[in-house]
Amino acid sequence: MKAAQFSRFGGPEVLEIADLPDPHPGPGQVRITVRAAGVNMSDWKKRQGLMDQELPQTMGHEAAGIVDELGEGVTDIAIGDRVFGFSAANGAQAELTVLSCYAPIPPSLGFAAAAALPVAVETAARALDQLDVQSGSTLLISGASGSIGRAAVQLAVARGAHVIGTCGPGNHDLIRSLGAEPVTYGDGMAQRVRALAPDGVDRALDVAGSGILPELIDLAGGPQHVITIADFAGAQQYDVRFSKGDAGRALYMLGQIGDLVESGRFSLPVGQTFPLTEIAEAHRVGEAGQVRGKLVLLVG
CATH class of the missing domain: 3.40.50.720 (NAD(P)-binding Rossmann-like Domain)
Known part of the structure; x- marks a missing residue:
């Protein structure tokens, strides 16, 4: 699969799209074909070497897509369902990712809007x-x-x-x-x-x-x-x-936010979208702080 990663610390220019092995879900996890992945401040802090020090590193905490593989014991979601959630290994900005915490995408939302939700x-x-x-x-x-x-x-x-x-x-x-x-x-x-x-x-x-x-x-x-x-x-x-x-994380909120979205009591706009291949530009725009709303990468 194609995935965003960096092999050295630095500016947006160190980001690359690499060919990596396909991930597979463990017990209680699901794998999705990623359609959209959120971009966060922590992404460029990682890229700058201000957080984890190991290299290389993949990118992204949150994604939305279609379930294509189930881990052992998963019974609440079926293959083909639209879900959003947190990547199990900070590898959401990729063609495939494993979600360790997930929920159905609210019916009124597309993939980009759903990918903007988990971290916030x-x-x-x-x-x-x-x-x-x-x-x-x-x-x-x-x-x-x-x-x-x-x-x-x-x-x-x-x-x-x-x-x-x-x-x-x-x-x-x-x-x-x-x-x-x-x-x-x-x-x-x-x-x-x-x-x-x-x-x-x-x-x-x-x-x-x-x-x-x-x-x-x-x-x-x-x-x-x-x-x-x-x-x-x-x-x-x-x-x-x-x-x-x-x-202690408030992961329960992923399962509750759909009701607030569908009742009109919660919305989180997408400020700008980029293809996965333009992840460096997404980082430049995000670091400049000039866009109101969430930055989202579109995959596939």
């Missing part, structure tokens, strides 16, 4: 769980207009929380349409938040990683009420929890 949905749900966001909570989300921020806004609103989201002025209407109250980030943000929540907020989630943790701690009444998914150094400095998957 799991990351957002995990952070909300760790913050214990529930009905009646007042949650401030810093960086509400990106893919994970949008996911967090919608999942928190679905839980019955009052959500305030920071974003640029051009995204205020978007945040309102998702059921949250927008505030502009930058100087004076804390005062603008207090105008909406005079007593501060119950919880705060930092998605943007923009050095705003001290303000979030003050607004939320202490570091124990703040979680960041984007500022590891700040988390250590200010005693804030950094949310990561090894503390």
Whole structure:
């Protein structure tokens, strides 16, 4: 099969499409013919050598496609079904991949839109769980207009929380349409938040990683009420929890997101698509940060 990989660390130019052995599913896993695979910030961090150090490395955490092989014990999915989920070995950006966690694609979604869901949905749900966001909570989300921020806004609103989201002025209407109250980030943000929540907020989630943790701690009444998914150094400095998957992942959300999608309470737009062969260009566009919405590779 054809798959994206790199054999040395560096810029997008180190990416290549290689011929690799076909993978096969283990117990409880399924293999899919990949139709679309999501592109995430972690992809270019891996490529730059900021994460795993082994070489070569394949690419991609999330994919959507058609089941073509079942692992032992799989009874909830059949060959030919459309599914999306997490790659078992970070090899989603390929013609074939094995999924270790999967769910049926919501009927209203195509493959590209489904491939955009797993990372954003799991990351957002995990952070909300760790913050214990529930009905009646007042949650401030810093960086509400990106893919994970949008996911967090919608999942928190679905839980019955009052959500305030920071974003640029051009995204205020978007945040309102998702059921949250927008505030502009930058100087004076804390005062603008207090105008909406005079007593501060119950919880705060930092998605943007923009050095705003001290303000979030003050607004939320202490570091124990703040979680960041984007500022590891700040988390250590200010005693804030950094949310990561090894503390327990919210994989259950893959099975629940379909109902929210079909009821019109959740959407995550695809910003731009690229053929698998143009993965280097997808990385360049993603690192430039100029596209609103998820970047997705189309396969086949």
